[in-house]
Amino acid sequence: xxxxxxxxxxxxxxxxxxxxxxxxxxxxxxxxxxxxxxxxxxxxxxxxxxxxxxxxxxxxxxxxxxxxxxxxxxxxxxxxxxxxxxxxxxxxxxxxxxxxxxxxxxxxxxxxxxxxxxxxxxxxxxxxxxxxxxxxxxxxxxxxxxxxxxxxxxxxxxxxxxxxxxxxxxxxxxxxxxxxxxxxxxxxxxxxxxxxxxxxxxxxxxxxxxxxxxxxxxxxx
Amino acid sequence: xxxxxxxxxxxxxxxxxxxxxxxxxxxxxxxxxxxxxxxxxxxxxxxxxxxxxxxxxxxxxxxxxxxxxxxxxxxxxxxxxxxxxxxxxxxxxxxxxxxxxxxxxxxxxxxxxxxxxxxxxxxxxxxxxxxxxxxxxxxxxxxxxxxxxxxxxxxxxxxxxxxxxxxxxxxxxxxxxxxxxxxxxxxxxxxxxxxxxxxxxxxxxxxxxxxxxxxxxxxxx
Numbered sequence: 168x169x170x171x172x173x174x175x176x177x178x179x180x181x182x183x184x185x186x187x188x189x190x191x192x193x194x195x196x197x198x199x200x201x202x203x204x205x206x207x208x209x210x211x212x213x214x215x216x217x218x219x220x221x222x223x224x225x226x227x228x229x230x231x232x233x234x235x236x237x238x239x240x241x242x243x244x245x246x247x248x249x250x251x252x253x254x255x256x257x258x259x260x261x262x263x264x265x266x267x268x269x270x271x272x273x274x275x276x277x278x279x280x281x282x283x284x285x286x287x288x289x290x291x292x293x294x295x296x297x298x299x300x301x302x303x304x305x306x307x308x309x310x311x312x313x314x315x316x317x318x319x320x321x322x323x324x325x326x327x328x329x330x331x332x333x334x335x336x337x338x339x340x341x342x343x344x345x346x347x348x349x350x351x352x353x354x355x356x357x358x359x360x361x362x363x364x365x366x367x368x369x370x371x372x373x374x375x376x377x378x379x380x381x382x383x384x385x386x387x388x
Numbered sequence: 389x390x391x392x393x394x395x396x397x398x399x400x401x402x403x404x405x406x407x408x409x410x411x412x413x414x415x416x417x418x419x420x421x422x423x424x425x426x427x428x429x430x431x432x433x434x435x436x437x438x439x440x441x442x443x444x445x446x447x448x449x450x451x452x453x454x455x456x457x458x459x460x461x462x463x464x465x466x467x468x469x470x471x472x473x474x475x476x477x478x479x480x481x482x483x484x485x486x487x488x489x490x491x492x493x494x495x496x497x498x499x500x501x502x503x504x505x506x507x508x509x510x511x512x513x514x515x516x517x518x519x520x521x522x523x524x525x526x527x528x529x530x531x532x533x534x535x536x537x538x539x540x541x542x543x544x545x546x547x548x549x550x551x552x553x554x555x556x557x558x559x560x561x562x563x564x565x566x567x568x569x570x571x572x573x574x575x576x577x578x579x580x581x582x583x584x585x586x587x588x589x590x591x592x593x594x595x596x597x598x599x600x601x602x603x604x605x606x607x608x609x
């Protein structure tokens with residue numbers, strides 16, 4: 168099956184969550200191959216996984232024999248390969264804005280708060296948990312303040328980040344809001360982000376991509 | 389002049405450096421508007437600049453009255469608006485790979501080592517300079533090992549990251565190598581990265597974009 172799609176994913180990875188949303192928005196069936204990022208020091212560090220992705224990060228999407236890395240680059244690939252429904256708007260100006268919002272999350276919030284960073288603080292600097300959590304909240308609030316300003320009162324903002332169709336920016340924003348809640352960030356200063364998250368999660372494409380609905384999520388007792 | 393291009397830049401910002409290379413590769417004339425990231429606490433934090441970019445980061449590109457943010461999203465915009473010479477290859481598979489290499493730098497190396505992060509360590513945790521420098525080197529060596537593996541022996545790698553034409557991945561890689569040298573990273577484990585950097589810097593588009601050739605670079609005495 169040349170078109171078979173396999174997603175190397177971890178239920179709580181927000182980068183994998185982005186790709187799950189994108190696949191669902193495109194209506195593409197895929198197989199989930201869980202990679203446990205914590206157990207036994209992290210399955211992403213095994214030789215087998217490193218061959219798939221030398222970055223030792225999830226997600227990786229296999230499309231037939233193609234190995235696709237980097238969540239935002241994977242979303243661009245999905246949009247080029249299956250153009251409808253589009254993840255990016257019609258004009259280059261609007262596409263620029265969508266990508267800028269997506270990357271404000273994917274470059275300037277998420278990588279700072281990734282598991283490997285928090286592990287570095289613990290291992291190398293012995294930073295206590297409360298200070299590590301404060302670090303996470305700092306970059307989320309800093310980044311969300313900027314994203315909120317980019318969304319508020321902008322003529323392109325609609326029900327979603329860009330107009331009334333969910334797209335690339337929403338694929339990145341919603342998983343970051345999940346992370347924000349997980350770390351106890353007060354979201355009340357970001358009403359536009361909260362409103363867009365609600366609109367997204369009302370859609371099945373977002374809902375079934377939620378971390379707690381993944382096959383590798385811990386089951387409630 | 390609807391097409392007038394103005395780049396808010398800082399000579400040593402590697403994100404601004406990416407956009408300078410992209411503009412030069414496209415043969416586009418632009419005006420440099422320096423934003424001093426250090427002096428007086430950082431000009432990027434002024435009210436005037438925050439209106440241009442709520443993220444309080446450079447670069448920002450103004451194209452006529454359009455305000456464009458996020459360096460990789462700006463490079464995509466340049467490629468859509470002025471398609472020749474292309475920054476991205478012809479097939480979606482190759483484009484995916486180019487973007488993945490670009491984002492391996494732009495998401496997973498550079499933001500971790502940005503000025504604001506190092507300032508946080510100093511201000512909040514009192515991390516001594518040698519440990520901050522070690523942090524920077526850690527993420528560069530971690531990221532370069534992965535990028536080197538993505539480049540080595542891959543059939544798409546040519547004189548540049550993708551074939552024999554410089555493009556998006558090179559725009560991101562070369563500024564990161566500059567940062568690596570600045571922090572004393574040993575580059576000998578990354579011969580493909582070093583070879584591509586040499587090929588790039590031999591081109592005027594990269595050469596004139598170098599930090600030390602910018603109008604706001606400190607002048608030698």
